[in-house]
Amino acid sequence: MEEVIWVANLSFWYPDGQRALTDVNLTIYQGETVALIGPNGAGKSTLLLHLNGLLRTNGEVKIFGRPIDDKNLRWTRSRVALVFQNPDDQLFSPTVFDDVAFGPLNMGYSEEEVWQRVKTALGLVGMAGCEKRLPHHLSLGEKKRVAIATVLSMSPEILLIDEPTSNLDPRGKWSLISLLRGLAGTKVVVSHDLELVKALCRRVIVLDQGRVVADGATDDILADKPFLAAHGLAPGEAAEKA
C-alpha cells in the first residue's frame, strides 16, 4: 500500500514555550480511515495543522513522499484538505456558494469547472441547491455539512477532519457519520467520540500529552478499558466512586 502521510520524530513547541507534540511517529496508507483520539489538550489538532503545512517544522512530515516546503505548499494543500472544528471559522463567506467556491477559485479553475465542483460537493454532503443560502441562517448540522463541502470541492485525496460531530445531537451525529462513511479517499478524523470512532475507523492512534501512546486496530484499543481510562477516554476511578 502506498504511504500517503509519513511523520517522523515530530516535536513542536508553541511560541509561549508550551510543548504540544513530542517525537510523534506515524504512517498512514492510501484509503485508510484513521481516528486520532486523545483527551483535551493532547495535541490532536496541533498534529492536524502539521499535516497540511499550516504549522511547519523541518521536514518531519511527508505527503505522498514529499516533504512539505515553500515550493509545494499549494500542491500539498490541494491534496490534503483540513476541515476545522468550528464551522463558523470554516465558513467565512457571505453565501454558501462563495464558501464552497473559495478553494476551487484559489486553485485557478475555470468558471464552469468551479460551478460544477460546487454543485457536486454540495450534492455529496446532501445540501444540493443551497448555494444561495447564508451561512448564519444554517443549523449547526447543516453548517458542518457545508464545511465539509468547502473542501470536497477541491477534490482532495486526504481529508483531515477535526471533531466532526462535536455539539451535534444524536440524529445529526449519525447522519454525519454515514455521510463521512460514504466519502472516498484517505481520512483522518480527530475526535473523542468513541461511538464515531467505532462506526467509522478500523485504525486508531491515541495521543496523550503530545505523544503517540497507542496505534492499532480499533477493536483492540477500544476493548482495553483500563488503557482508555488511563488516558482520559473512558470513565475511570472518578466514575466508579460516583
Next chain:
Amino acid sequence: MKHGFLDQYSDRDSIIARLDPRAKFVTTLFFILAVVLTPPDSWLAYALYFALMATMLLLSRVPVFYVFKRSLVIMPFVLLVAIFIPFFKEGEVAGSYNIWLWQVSVTYSGLQVLWNILVKAWLSVLSLILLTSTTKLTQLLKGLEQLRLPKVMVMLLSFMYRYLFVLVDEVMRLKQARDSRNFGGRRLWQIRTIGNMIGTLFIRSYERGERVYAAMVARGFDGRSRTLDRLHFRRADACFAIGLSLVLVFISLFNLFY
C-alpha cells in the same frame, strides 16, 4: 440565530429588487449627490425628489411604515449636529429668549439651514433604505466589487456581514452568563464587569480571526481574492440608471432656470 435587521425585506421580489445592484448603487449615490447640492430655497426641487423617492418606494413594495420608522433612526444624530445652527447663524432675528444668564436669539436663515439639513438627511436616508431593503447584501458586495471598489474593502465588508451575526450571538451569551450569576451591585463593579466583557469579546474575535485565516490558507488562499462574475447588467438596468439620472439632471436644471 436568525437576524434580519440588516437587509430585511431584501428577499421580496419587485421591479426594483430585480435590478442590478450596480445600477441601484450608482443611482443612489447620484440621487444623494443631487439632493445635497440643491440650494436650500428650492422647495419645488425637494418636493420632486420626494415624489421620486415615494414612487420608487411604492414600486419596491417595502412596507411604508417600516421605511418611515427606519428613516427616523438617524434623525437624533442629525439633530445633534444641526440643532445649534439657528442660534449662531447671523441674520434677521426670528425670536429672542432669555435663558438664565444668556440671551439667545434664533435667526430665519439659521432655521432655514436647519430645516434644509433635516430634509437633505431624510431624503438621503430614504434612498439608502430603498437600496438596502431591495438589495441583498451579498449582491451589493458583488456589485461593489465589480465597480472596482478595492478588494480589501469588499473583503472587510463581507467579513463584517458574516461575523456580525456570530458576534451578536456571542455578546448575547456573555450577557446571559453575566445575568445568570446575578449581575448587580455597585456602579464601579458593574463597569468593571462590562470592561472585562468587552475585553473578552475582543480577544475571542481576534483569535477567531486567526482561525478563520488558517481556514482560508488551508484552502489555498494566498492574499489574492478571486471571485466569479455572476452579475448580468441587462437593458432594464441601464434604462433604470440612465432614466433616473436624467430625471435628477432635469430637476437640477429646472431648478437652475426657474
